[in-house]
Amino acid sequence: MKTFKTLITSAALALGLAATSAAADTTKVGFIYVGPIGDGGWTYEHDKGRLAIEDHFGDAVETVYQESVSEGADAERAITQMALQGADLIFTTSFGYMDPTINVAAKFPDVKFEHATGYKSADNVSNYSARFYEGRAVQGHIAGKMTESNFIGYIASYPIPEVIRGINSAYLHAKAVNPDVEFRIIWVYTWFDPQKEADAANALIEQGADVVLQHTDSTAPQAAAEAAGDVITFGQASDMAEYGPFPRVSSIIDNWAPYYIARTQAVVDGTWETVQTWDGIDTGMVEIGEITDAVPADVKAEALAMVEAMRTREYHPFTGPINKQDGSAWLAEGDVADDGTLLGMDFYVEGLTGDIPN
């Protein structure tokens, strides 16, 4: 029995050594996903970025991923496991992985970590995010122009700065073209739950919303809007083109591939450093999906002009005068919001009703 055990142990050791030596040649890049890769939205786009790495580097880089990792304690386990498996670079792709990522990174100083949409960093932890609020501005403009009931529904996930920024940006630009517009916000406390997202969309539609914006990851609200027949929607995180040209009239697309390839290259070259990346339409990290013909031609032209102005950085979606919800002044005429305030945004702008949950 003892010899058998020794045999097994040495075999396992040999295998382990073989795996380590193989890993020395290839760079291993890991991804932690909050939803399934087939969600058609957020995780789907991150996984497209992963596939782009495989395409770009071929055999020189190996990628691994784990999907549907819940935010919180289980995330720490999943990230640790990936680091133990020999990943050199790990992308953790949801806000709720922020503290788990920082904790695991402290234990694996030689592994590089990249956390999406958060704000904490370390010597081996970078942040990256996209300025989705630029896309929200375009959505708000189209929504404000096209709504007839003046009731715009918004399916929000968690009360974090990224989501609040999106609500504020969409509202400001809808209000700018339609002073009577009203936003009703449902917090569903999930990134991905098609049934709950469908229920939320239906609740909004039954109460009279004719535009439904979503900050959740599945296409369920699109299907609900399609069934209703006279409600418009926008693709979230991914193009969701299968619901075009109506109800989906445009979309925000997250294009992570160039960033993922650049960061992987940095690890391969040994030049990786902690960075804070927050890119928008200008670098192509945020793309606006095709605006369909369901949108009137003049509205479409205005929307495209706005996209162009943001691409050339002439226009910032948060340009004063803007007041906070309580009426106090936030930005004076012509002032532009600084990134620090935007990254920590925890207030509604003037005109939005209801409270932000804690």
Next chain:
Amino acid sequence: MDLSSINPALLFASLLVASTPILLAALGELVVERAGVLNLGVEGMMITGAICGFVIAVNTENPALGFIAATLGGAALSLVFAALTQLALANQVASGLALTLFGLGLSSLMGQGYVGIKPPPTPKIDFGLLSDLPFIGPILFSHDLIVYLGLALVAAIWAALKYTRIGLILRAVGENHDAAHALGYKVVRVRVAAILFGGACAGLGGAYISLVRVPQWTDGMTAGTGWIALALVVFASWKAGRVLIGAWLFGGITVLQLNLQAAGVAIPVEYLNMSPYVIAILVLVIMSADKTRAPASLGRIFHASD
């Protein structure tokens, strides 16, 4: 705050639709547990049913065939569990958890190529004039067959367990499998049949999500419904009527709280989001104060030699 924007008739109608998947899955699990088997694979069987139903409905353009395929798919997956626990005498908890993981993976594999496709619409039953009745019409007479099937199943399972010989045998097997065996009942056969029934119900509930409620295919789309159904069976003290109450409470409050948010009611969102779980559990726990208990042989392995 504007409560007038909530239409109570539409709300009740949504309640019936929202509670159907949980109701079907929980009813199936109730029968399984009354036979003394704990199958934690409900989530896996649901999602397998969801994709089987979706694939067949899309390819045949016939939702009815899709629902039939879903029951078969769910039952087929439960057969794996039956083989493991009833023939190989494996641990039921571990086998059930494995079944969920297997079902999630299998459905994801089967669903490749079905993302973004729209299923054929499931027709609502035509009740003629009845559907036009004010208030009652939209609530009671505006649904598809599966909603009514779920309600009929509640009555059927309740009556079968209480009044029929089959129900008596099933309960005997669940309460004391050694005694049932001594009386000459085929314990393993009864349990396998119950497991298959549970799988079929879970599959049907899953297909209701992918073909009616959402309706589309997305990986992992059941998103925990199977686990809620499992909890519901326990809190409902293994009684069909209470499962219905629990499913309605859970589905109804879920829909209601979303509607309250949309109407801008000034209740903190955190409480609203908790409410379906808290209220459904609270009500059922209070109701279960009447000394009902789990089937005595629940989760125990049976072998004729013991």
